[in-house]
Amino acid sequence: MYIIVGTGAGGGILAYELARNGQEVIILEKGQYINPKDGFNYYNEYVPDVDLLATTCVGGSTIVSMANMVRALDSELHQYGIDLTDEYEYLEKLVGVHELDDSHIGRGTQLFLDAANELGLNTQKMPKAIREEECVQCGRCAFGCPANAKWTAKDFVDKAVEAGAELISGANVKDIILCNLEACGVKYIKDGEEYLLKSDKIILCAGAVESAVILRSSGLTGxxxxxxxDPFVTVGGYLKDIKFNSEVQMAGLVIGKNFVLSPHFSSFIKDNINRDDVRDEDILSIMVKTPDEAKGYVHSDGFINKVNTINDIRYLAEGVAVAGMILEKAGVDPTTIGSTVYRGAHPGGTVPIGKVVDSNLETEIPNLYVCDASVLPISPGKPPILTILALAKRLADYLLNK
Known part of the structure; x- marks a missing residue:
């Protein structure tokens, strides 16, 4: 029997692949089973010291993701003997990864693409897993899709349950149980009661922070x-009646050496634009996202310390400068350009491949695996969902063949 802890990108596809191949699977999720349109209500509590965006619910942060699906860290993973080519092709077909039809590329996004092309930048449409026939183009992807038109990991969890897996939501896993120095179960809390659940294989997919806390409490070091x-800011300015706020978000992409840019509306940006009459409908804005050096630390209680290096700051400044050029070229009044505060997304690296887990994602404790963003050896600097899905598919195949 397999116990899978967490229902984000890694946990969802693992549960589905194992269950549909006849394996007994129990899925433990700290959060609740929700309707994706209510995802905004399940963002984690704001912590002033580290503004890190994540949600706790079935489907994890994929519920409020933009369904962006890009391949990342190919060459870096090759160093560990990991080639995800076949897994990428399988998953891209399975979840319907494609560039959006022109019908779902709004005026603001098209201005972004055209301006970036004129500036000679590496520009493309963002590969996404969105069903255009269901998408109402409301601009609320980050709130949870009101039309359920995008892929989320909850889709795989539902299919896993249909195939025979058991889902236990509201289950907060605290420790890994060891028998003869091997993983043999987990201890979790639900509704104030403590439970022990035995299994011969445990897969942690609880996210970079939660997986690290569980492993620490179970005695692993390092x-x-x-x-x-991935640090990010959103830079934007005034362009009357652009109505970008109601478009499909992040439908375009610019890939720089040290940053990526994508058109993205933030409700916080209006307060940072130097103009009194600006409305949400008058803002065109761009997300600037960079890879950062792995200089953070997760304490045993889940508290995070994060240090920004000189390179982190320099890369963000480079991206902001290019975003400003694109906005001006697109017709934004340059005297109104402002920015949101520095924030973070896509935490990872706390249980890296080659240091804590091997190339098959197994820890030094036999039968204990980890498969979420925590295993990524370095920051991808771009959306990691497809890479996590591919690693999880590879692990599922390994376990089925083992």
């Missing part, structure tokens, strides 16, 4: 010492 998260 955990949580190389936390990264």
């Amino acid at each position: 955990i949580g010492r190389e936390l990264f998260f």
